[in-house]
Amino acid sequence: MARLNWGVTEPDTLDAFLGGRLQIRQPRRGYRAGVDPVLLAASIVAKPGQSVLELGCGVGTAILCLGRRVPGLDMTGVELQPDYANLARHNAKANDLPLNVITADLRALPAELRQRRFDHVIMNPPYFNRGAGTSAIDPGRDTALGGDTPLTDWLDIGARRLAPKGYLTLIQRIERLPEALIALQGRLGSIVIRPVAGRSERAPGLFILRARQEGRAPFRLLPTLVMHIGATHDGDKDSYTPQVAAILRNGADLPMTG
Template sequence: MRPVEGLTRDAFLGGKLSICQPEQGYRAGIDPVLLAAAVPATPGQSVLELGCGVGVASLCLGVRVPGLTLTGVELQPFYAELARGNAHANGIALDIVTADLAALPASLRARDFDHVIANPPYHLRARGSAAPDPGRETALGEATPLALWIETAARRLAPRGWLTLIQRAERMPALLGAMDTRLGGVEILPLEARPGRPAKLVLLRARKGGKSAFRLHSPLILHEGSRHERDGDSYVPAISDVLRRGAALPWPA
């Protein structure tokens, strides 16, 4: 099926998913795939994604773990409608709620979830320049503080439920500072492009009511070798399994 003008149809998970998304503006890359792969979900559980965009993270998770109850919240109606279409096209049940996470509808506020996942905007708008495309700017430029993302997640999690986030490494102090006292057992997994390079992204896991000590894991390396030396990707086998075959991300024990 060909997308309409201004949209592209892109393969994820080695073709297991076909995703329609804007040709210009915010386009999903590997970040939501890595986020989905890090979620410790099991069949029969419920998952809420805050800021789901076109639905890539939730749909990747749905491919890997059958029998989940998936719900996504998306502020921008255009992206929310694309997410609904992507879910239908891929035969995955995903309920999309068009809403601001700061003002969730009563129907969502009455529910709790085994997992909440999110890929919050990466950039503080006190710094840098806004993206010219409004959809991309909303996705990447922070308007809702990280503290509100964490607060909303904590409220929607069931007892012992898991929060999983992906965020830029430079935002880690703000991310940790925003952690709600209801969330414990915080673990940070840095994602390092190549050995010896500073990590640009981190994955965070926390548990509602968790009591274990904070853990900062050794970085997970994404690419082989110290530099890019050939055409095509050079992902290490475990990451290639995540991106091409929908495998779970190897979270440290």
């Protein structure tokens, strides 16, 4: 199969998600989507006909996983890096999914987008604080993993794009949970957190957070989602728990209730 090259360091690769129901082209080097965007998509309680905005959509993995699971969504993605935005457009077309990709800095959204409100805003912001640590060699990977937009800005901009009663959902590293909660205080309510751990005896490394515009329900901390069976890695065989395997291969939901 011919490879496409959208200006990234090397030709891209074609990778299967949701048990092959979604084919995603992404850079061979640089930021490459793994299981995190699939988990994010699985946690969204969207209904046909609703609108979804993904901030920082990359090559489109999360929002296209959602679009494959829930038909009939009005989907928009915003991506800063043109190479990744082009791949997102290609992936949407190749998978026959309706995704409008806008190349823009989320801090300078075009006027037509600032005038819209969405039922769902989803995001997988850079995991690392640019003020700490070193930059990645590949510019695309560096922007995706660190970026220069504070997490508080991501959440503020996402909250502004929500329709009344709309949901904001993100996946992020566990050490940034206090930062996220502070940023959402007084902005969104009905906050639900699901920690994500690699194994049952390990501390969570990630969390999925859902908050609602005008939400009034009390804060909820859900049971931890455990990714793998067993205390340690056992060779090369598949070790995903049945729940995670169903999400990754069959497009199953990840309930944000407990």
